[in-house]
Amino acid sequence: MDSNFGSWPPASTRDAVYVSLRERILSLELAPGASLSEKEMSLRYNVSRTPVRESFLRLAEEGLLFILPQRGTYVSLIDTELVEESRFMREQLESAVIRLACAKFPEEGLAELERNLRDQLDCIGKQDDKRMFELDEAFHRTIFEGCRKRNTWALIQKMNAQLNRARMLRLVADHRWEHLYAQHRRMADAIIRRDPDGGERVMREHLSLPIADLAVLKEQYPHYFK
Amino acid sequence: MDSNFGSWPPASTRDAVYVSLRERILSLELAPGASLSEKEMSLRYNVSRTPVRESFLRLAEEGLLFILPQRGTYVSLIDTELVEESRFMREQLESAVIRLACAKFPEEGLAELERNLRDQLDCIGKQDDKRMFELDEAFHRTIFEGCRKRNTWALIQKMNAQLNRARMLRLVADHRWEHLYAQHRRMADAIIRRDPDGGERVMREHLSLPIADLAVLKEQYPHYFK
DNA sequence: GATACCATGCTACCATACAAGTATGGCAGT
């Protein structure tokens, strides 16, 4: 889920600070609009201002912070337009890729999807939300990798920062895991059947759902939004 | 074409260095594989290592540099897989957006497209390559803005760094400007006609072309590629 | 009372110093 996935612990102080800050922002522990400063964070993490500053710059590029020179640094407000566009982009890219998958997909990838689906069923029984979230991501990633579209997936992951922060507001998210599983199952079936139209249809349905209630959230937490 | 577009001169030393380095990399003045160092650049630009270093980090994130800690920094080799994926992503996003444009597009945007097309014709007569390139970009940007997909366009611009560097290798690029103009003309017509299928068809055709000869380039400049 | 000014303390930005890891070339020992 993170760019450092697979290379733990972080090689540098900078990465450690970056990872920590990012997590705190996405979890809303650092709320949208909150103010921070290089000095403050350097004290908190017991490091110098340099790695903190470099993390700030990186987070600012990702749209999670915004920096006003000589004034201060703030956690960026959630931009509904940006969230919607992120969802839009993901929908387009994923539906294109599943078409590819329905045209040609390696046997090994298919086996991986089946394994993943079995695990999902298992998770639904155990109500393990965290693991289910990981399986969801892994399922999609497997499709991308099977089509040799690793970089595309990486880009989607970056954009998802915005999306996931919004999603985090739905505190007790309606874990409609059964529904999610059913859609994943249909995707795998479409790939097996070599049915691009069917695959695309499920995928678009799948990716239209997540943030239908964005407007509601904006009313509920107005100070978190732009 | 740049994120600082419209806010000139660059507010900070950092941005100035970043813009300059980026341009030199994309123009291949700094060739793929070339080695550079923070110190060297700080001397050349007469600034301290700090803004240079921060530019390096940003360029590394964009995939234009790669940094080996304690060893050195190099201009990244052109990754054909990444280039192809960039093209792929652009194709998906642009064809989705032109479908939107064919469903609904503001009158004002349409006027802008017509203005742009007139200027393109003008440019073809004058053989002004640089301006034609700008008009090409502006044409596409106008379509995105008319659909309120500004952020999507911004993302495409970032990805294009990889693409454009590859494109730059075709030194005397075949400026088939007339062909390009014809395609743009057909896109505008599709928007006017409200013809999503026609619009998408032209767009996909338009964006499939650019790097058909990537393999040839790789043979011609093997040391520039991964 | 309202307004213009200025001291103060904050910020991020930039310069510089130091630390730590790595490549290289020469030299000593075999």
Add this chain to the structure above:
DNA sequence: ACTGCCATACTTGTATGGTAGCATGGTATC
């Protein structure tokens, strides 16, 4: 001649000091 060691000169990573710009609150002036 070859090998292993080490001094040296690089590299990036981190720490810290100083600077310029901005916000704020108090004060002097009208």
